[in-house]
Amino acid sequence: MLRRIFDHILEGDAPAATECVQRALADGMDPATILNQAMIAAMDETGRRFEAGEIYVPEMLVAGRAMQSALGALKPFLVQADLEPLGKVVIGTVQGDLHDIGKNLVALMLQGAGFEVIDLGTDVAPARFVQAVREHEPMLVAMSALLTTTMTNMSTTVVALRAAGLRDRVHVMVGGAPVTRQYADQVGADMYEPDAASAARAARAAAKRRPSV
Amino acid sequence: MAQLTSRERMLRTINRQVVDHYPCCFMSFTALREKLGDNLYELTKAELGMGLDTMLFIPTTPRALRREHPDLRGLPVHFDPQVKTTEWREEVSGDYPLLHKVYDTPAGRLTTSVRLTEDWRFGNRIPFVDDYQIPRALKPLITEPHELEALQFMLRPPTEADIAAYREEVHVARAFVESHGVLLAGGWGVGMDLANWLCGMEPLMFHMMDRPQFVDDLLEMIHVWNLQRMEVVLSAPPDIFIRRAWYEGCDFVTPGFYHKSILPRLKAEVDLAHQHGAKFGYICSSGLEPMLADHLAAGLDMLIGIDPVQGRRTNLTQIKETIGSTTCLWGGVSGAVTVERGTEEEVRTAVREAVQSLGPDGFILSPVDNLTIDAPQTWRNVDIFIDEWHRTWPSEPA
Numbered sequence A: 001m002l003r004r005i006f007d008h009i010l011e012g013d014a015p016a017a018t019e020c021v022q023r024a025l026a027d028g029m030d031p032a033t034i035l036n037q038a039m040i041a042a043m044d045e046t047g048r049r050f051e052a053g054e055i056y057v058p059e060m061l062v063a064g065r066a067m068q069s070a071l072g073a074l075k076p077f078l079v080q081a082d083l084e085p086l087g088k089v090v091i092g093t094v095q096g097d098l099h100d101i102g103k104n105l106v107a108l109m110l111q112g113a114g115f116e117v118i119d120l121g122t123d124v125a126p127a128r129f130v131q132a133v134r135e136h137e138p139m140l141v142a143m144s145a146l147l148t149t150t151m152t153n154m155s156t157t158v159v160a161l162r163a164a165g166l167r168d169r170v171h172v173m174v175g176g177a178p179v180t181r182q183y184a185d186q187v188g189a190d191m192y193e194p195d196a197a198s199a200a201r202a203a204r205a206a207a208k209r210r211p212s213v
Numbered sequence B: 001m002a003q004l005t006s007r008e009r010m011l012r013t014i015n016r017q018v019v020d021h022y023p024c025c026f027m028s029f030t031a032l033r034e035k036l037g038d039n040l041y042e043l044t045k046a047e048l049g050m051g052l053d054t055m056l057f058i059p060t061t062p063r064a065l066r067r068e069h070p071d072l073r074g075l076p077v078h079f080d081p082q083v084k085t086t087e088w089r090e091e092v093s094g095d096y097p098l099l100h101k102v103y104d105t106p107a108g109r110l111t112t113s114v115r116l117t118e119d120w121r122f123g124n125r126i127p128f129v130d131d132y133q134i135p136r137a138l139k140p141l142i143t144e145p146h147e148l149e150a151l152q153f154m155l156r157p158p159t160e161a162d163i164a165a166y167r168e169e170v171h172v173a174r175a176f177v178e179s180h181g182v183l184l185a186g187g188w189g190v191g192m193d194l195a196n197w198l199c200g201m202e203p204l205m206f207h208m209m210d211r212p213q214f215v216d217d218l219l220e221m222i223h224v225w226n227l228q229r230m231e232v233v234l235s236a237p238p239d240i241f242i243r244r245a246w247y248e249g250c251d252f253v254t255p256g257f258y259h260k261s262i263l264p265r266l267k268a269e270v271d272l273a274h275q276h277g278a279k280f281g282y283i284c285s286s287g288l289e290p291m292l293a294d295h296l297a298a299g300l301d302m303l304i305g306i307d308p309v310q311g312r313r314t315n316l317t318q319i320k321e322t323i324g325s326t327t328c329l330w331g332g333v334s335g336a337v338t339v340e341r342g343t344e345e346e347v348r349t350a351v352r353e354a355v356q357s358l359g360p361d362g363f364i365l366s367p368v369d370n371l372t373i374d375a376p377q378t379w380r381n382v383d384i385f386i387d388e389w390h391r392t393w394p395s396e397p398a
C-alpha cells in the first residue's frame, strides 16, 4: 500500500492517493509510517526528479496537489497520534512582487517535507512577516522574489524582524530567479536556495539547528 | 567588407552570411520608448543614433491605445458586435474592492473578477487580456471547456477597417525603413501566452495535466485566430515576424504537451511566415532546454530572449550547440540584473561571455528582455554595454 501511495503522489493522482491513504488507515497502518515512508518519500522523489530535469513545474504541481489531498485524510490521525510537524514555516513573496509560481512550489515541497506552512501569499509587507512570526512562532521565514525592482524588500523584512527583536528566533531563507547566495548574505539571510527541492532539504537541515544570528 | 546597413547586418546574421560585425539590437527598450512617448519611429531613430542595430515594429499602435490587450502588441482585438459587456465595482469591507466583468455572447456568458489593488492601472475597467490582471484575478475568464464556444465570439479576425489602416501604415513604415536602412518587424503572434491570460497560469497547468484536450482545443482556437491575424501582418511583408511565447518554456508546459499541442501549430505558423518571405522569431526567456529539439523541428529562424541569469534551464553553451548552427540566437545578457543593476565589470564580462557562448556567427546581442528603469545607472551601463560590444568586434572586419 505504501508503494501505491508513493506512486499515486508521484503521478499526481489525488483521488487515488487519498483513497489509498484512507484504506491504509482503515487497515490500521501507523499514520507516521504513511507520512514518512510514502508521502514525504514521494515528495522527495518529486523534488529529485524536478532538480534533475526529469519532470517540470506542471507535474510538480499535480504531485503537490495529490500530497495535499492525501494529507487532508491523514491529518486527523496525525493529530490523534500527537505527531508534531517538523516545524512551522512562514512563506511569502516580498512586497511589490506578485510572482508566486516558484514560491508555491517551495511551499509545496516544504509541506511535503513535513513542515506546517503558513503561506502569506504575494506582495507581503515586512510588517506582515513580522506579525506572522509573532503569531505562529515559526522556525523559518522563507521569502521569494522575482523582480529586481522589489527584491530589496528582503532586506527591509530582515531589518523589520531585527527591529521587532525576532530575528534571532528564526532562520531566514531567500530565493527566486534574480537572487544569489551573495545577495542573501548582503540582505542578512541565513540561507539561499536555488530551487524548491533544495529549499526543502535545507529547511530540514535547519530544523535541527537553532537559529544563530 | 564594406560597412553594412543595420537591415543588411541583421538579415545577413539571421541568414548566417558574413557580416562586418555581429549586431546588437535591443529586443525591448521601455525606458527609452517611454521617454519618446511610445513612438516606435522615434525609438528606431534614437537607437540608430546610439549606434545600435534596430528594427521598426508594426503595427506601431502604442500601448495606451491597445485598450483590450496592452501586452499583446499588434492588430486591434475585436469582439463580435453581438458581444455585450458589463462592468461593475463591488466594495469589500476590510479588503480591496472587486471589479467584475461579464461578456454576454450568443453562445453564453463569460465572467471575470479582479481585486482592485492600489496599483491597478486601468481605472474601473478590466481589459480582455493582459499580464497585469492574471495575478489579481480572482476568477479568470475561462475555466471550463464549454466556455470556448463563447470565447469564439471574442476572437474575431481583423476587420476591413483594421486591414485598411494596417496597409496605410505599411506604406509609411516601408518608406521609413528604406530610408533608415533598418529591419521591418511585424507581429506579435501568440499561442500559450494568450491561453495563460485567459485561464490563469496555475489553473492552466492543472487543465493541461487533467484535461489536455481542453487546452488543446483552446490552443486550436487561438491558432486559427492567430493565422488570420498573421495573414494580414505578413501581407506587408515584414522582414521578420515575431511571436511572443514567454509562457511556452518548461516552467509552464511539459515537453510532452509542447511536442503534441504546440509544435505542430508553431510549425504551421513558421511555414506561413516563410511563404510570405518573412523570417520567424520566437520570444521565450526561460525554460528553454527541454524544448530545443522542437524549436529546431519548428524551423524557427530566431530564438529571442536568451537570459543567462533569470532564465531557468537556460544553458548558453547547450543552446548554441543544439540549435545555434541553424537558428539565430538573440539576447545573451540579463537586462534587469546585469544592465540595470550591475557594475561596469559585470556588464563587460556578461557581454564577453554572451558573445563567446552564443556568437559571433548567428548571434544578435541584446539585454533580455528589457530595460525599464530610467535611472543614471541604466544609461551608464547601456554605454558600457555598447562599448564592450564594439570591443568584441573582429579587429579585421570580415
Ligand code: B1M
Pocket (backbone or CB within 6 Å): A057, A096, A097, A098, A099, A100, A101, A102, A103, A105, A106, A142, A143, A144, A145, A146, A147, A148, A149, A173, A174, A175, A176, A177, A178, A192, A193, A194, A195, A196, A197, A199, B071, B131, B132, B134, B135, B201, B246, B247, B251, B285, B286, B307, B310, B311, B312, B336, B337, B368, B369, B370
Ligand atoms: C525561500 O526560499 C526560496 C528558495 C527557492 C525559490 C524561492 C524561495 N522562490 C523561488 N525559488 C526557486 O524555486 C523555484 C522552482 O524550483 C524557482 O522559482 P521561479 O519563480 O524562478 O520559477 C518558477 C517555477 C517559474 N517561473 C516563473 O513563474 C516566472 C516566469 C516569468 C516569465 C514571469 C511570469 C510568469 C509572470 N510575470 Co514576470 N515573469 C518573469 C519570468 C521570467 C523569468 N525568467 O523568470 C519576470 C520575473 N517578470 C518580469 C517582469 C518585468 C514582470 N512580470 C510581471 C508579471 C508576471 C505575470 C503575472 C504575467 C507572471 C507571474 C504569474 C504568477 N502567478 O507568478 C510584472 C510584474 C508584476 C508584479 N508586480 O509582480 C512585470 C513587471 C511585467 C509586466 N508586464 O507588468 C521580469 C523581471 C525583471 C526584473 N526587473 O527582475 C522577468 C524576469 C521577465 C523578463 N524576462 O523580463 C526558483 O527561483
